[in-house]
Amino acid sequence: MVKALAKLGVRDWCLSPGIRNTALIDCVMTSSEIEKHLFFDDRAASFFALGRARLKKRPVAVCVTSGTAVGELLPAAMEAYYTETPLIFVTADRPKRYRFTGAPQTANQENLFGVYTSHFEDIESGTPIRIFNWSMQKPAHLNICLEESYHHDYSRFPEIDLFLSREVAYQPIQAKEPGVLIELFEKANNPLVVVGTLLEEEVSIVRETLIKWDLPVILESNSCLRNDPSLDHLSIKPYNNLLKMCRDAGYPIDAIIRIGGIPTVRLWRDLEDLQDSIEVVSISRLPFSGLPNGKLIHGDLNFFFRSIGNQIPNPGHGNFEKLLSNARNKEQFVLRSFEKYPNSEPALVYKLSLIIAKEASVYLGNSMPIREWDLFASNNAPYKKIRSSKGLNGIDGQVSTFLGLTLDEPGEHWGVVGDLTALYDLSAPWIANKKSSYKLVIINNNGGQIFARKKLNQYIINPHPFSFKAWADLYYFPYEKWEDIPRESLPTEGLSIIEMVPKLSQTNAFWEEFESYD
Ligand SMILES: Cc1ncc(C[n+]2csc(CCOP(=O)(O)OP(=O)(O)O)c2C)c(N)n1
Known part of the structure; x- marks a missing residue:
């Protein structure tokens, strides 16, 4: 076997x-x-x-x-x-x-x-x-x-020859029917593209397609296109409260094209109640439309865009200059808020994104880390190797998956997870060794603060008194506690545990102002 x-x-x-x-x-x-x-x-x-x-x-x-x-x-x-x-x-x-x-x-x-x-x-x-x-x-x-x-x-086990033959090769699904997309483009006045998780080999064709379509686009971090300079003129960020933002800018969205994995952005959940007024088509290698009765072009993205792409006429669209300029203004507002609340969680995530080397890989844990990176990471943050686990958005096994993605890999690797997420996977560092350089940032905001954003009760948040020093000690890993982002960096060998502790009062004040901006 x-x-x-x-x-x-x-x-x-x-x-x-x-x-x-x-x-x-x-x-x-x-x-x-x-x-x-x-x-x-x-x-x-x-x-x-x-x-x-x-x-x-x-x-x-x-x-x-x-x-x-x-x-x-x-x-x-x-x-x-x-x-x-x-x-x-x-x-x-x-x-x-x-x-x-x-x-x-x-x-x-x-x-x-x-x-x-x-x-x-x-x-x-x-x-x-x-x-x-x-x-x-x-x-x-x-x-x-x-x-x-x-x-x-033991002598009875023969040496295993690897790759003797590969009798079943992975067969990418070839989607050949662009009909639903052509129909959407014909009807839509103000289409928006949302790009979720992409495989490394999908990034280039998606970039080309977006440039050709010339539509406003939401680039989530794990599309690995978020800060791609060639898409800067189309990319809307920060992208909370999107429907209102688009309406106010005279570009009321009437159609959405999703490319890649199921998006994290709140807009996607809002669509569940808006399917009558907003047409949605997904294009993905995964067989999931992500919405009840959603339309899906399921197949290999390279095959689809390279061999079928030329059958799809370029979409028309309204003017979205104002949408872009409003988004840039909002970006400036956010930067000012970081100065006002320098120890808030969003400000710390922003500053963290500035010190991580451009070529480093970043694993974003579910709950707030991925959302905050999507919304607040700097435009200079690394973007080409961003990974996460978006299949079911679980907070389990996140540190283990991060280590699976990075163990023995050259270069610098960062993982960013919440405190409950880290507590869930306490045995994960067992496998870590000193051959790679990985830094695990635990945003210890005292429980599941995603629930505070949704204004749920304290007991849903599960606050706790724990710090992660003893955990780092258990595995003999270097540990640091950050209330702000320091200048000097940690040892480059092995796993370093960084407990990042934001100021809750500043975080709350930040979010209140941010959410009432629009
Ligand atoms: C395995 C699993 N159990 C429960 C949940 C529900 N859940 C979503 S977010 C969350 C809290 C996460 O807390 P933390 O890791 O501290 O991140 P924060 O919300 O503070 O960013 C929970 C329990 C889940 N996503 N996955």
Whole structure:
């Protein structure tokens, strides 16, 4: 089986040992060519694998023992499903005859992830492996039923040859029907484009298309186009309160074209109630329209825009000069507010974005970090390697995914997450080593402050008295507490933990003024 997966291009194995998967792990460990990542926490292993598969653009295997260890993989399976990340869960099991008997550590693991895996195999000795039929677009689950075997003869494992052949190649979906988009362009007077998460290889064609269409555009950070100079003349930011902003500027939006992943911007949620008045078409490699009855062109963006793009006439549009100039004025207002509230959370995020090197990678945690970076990061902030987990917007496994995306990678890597998000993934640093330089910024604003923005009760926010110094000490990582952004930088080796503590009163005052600007 390990050989079969090697043929599919699996080069990284995330291993979380127990007795039942020992033989599997021993087999993987003997291969000098496979990269092995050892964990004790199965959930952290699976979220790390998510990051790894995205980084390597190859399937990654996660191997756990039987019982509840398998259940720990469900959240990552869900995220992988919604982002089409090719994870392979290899779960050890007891022989099938033990199922439903209540025998120790014997759960029913058969197709445990249900709709979240597109391929499942229940393998006993002698069962032929069918993994070559897997499309690699959704996660796969191989459940391996093993008899007891505590005595391993390590010499019997042959060296695993990697990439012997690749019998199933990933087949990008070829979308050939531009009809809904042409129709939208024909009807719309004031269309707006919103660009969500893009893959690295999609960025260039989307940039070209946006320049050609010449429409106002919302560029979310994880489009990796947010600060692209060639789109500066079209990019609306900061983009809160968009519908009103556009109306006031004489450009009332009547159509939206979404490109890439499901957007974070509030506008997208508002559309749920506006589908009668605003036409929406999504173009994405992912099979999700993101709205009930939403229209979707599903397929490979490079294929679609390069081979079908010339059949789409350029859209007409109203004049959006005023919209752009109003947005620039709002930007100036925000900069003045940063001076007025220098220790507010938005000001700290802005100043943080200024000290991160242009070529660094930045992982933005869900909740406020990604929203604040979208709204307030400087126009000089790095923008080419911005990553996040937008499949289901979970706050779980974020530090592990960040490490999966960056472990052993050259260069400088920054992760920015909320305090509850960090507390959720306390075992994540287990895998961090000193070969890469990563800085994890935890915005400790005392609970889930996203709920304060939505004016919810204190108990929903879950305030707490904890600081992260002891966590950094536990793993022997350097730690700093920042109430403002310092000039001198931290050590460049290994993981540094930075606890960034904004002033709540300033944050609240900032948001109040910002939200009443329009
Ligand atoms: C796994 C999971 N559980 C619960 C939630 C709901 N949720 C969304 S944001 C949030 C609070 C996050 O708090 P924190 O990480 O401190 O970030 P902040 O809101 O302060 O930016 C919660 C609990 C979620 N998104 N994912």
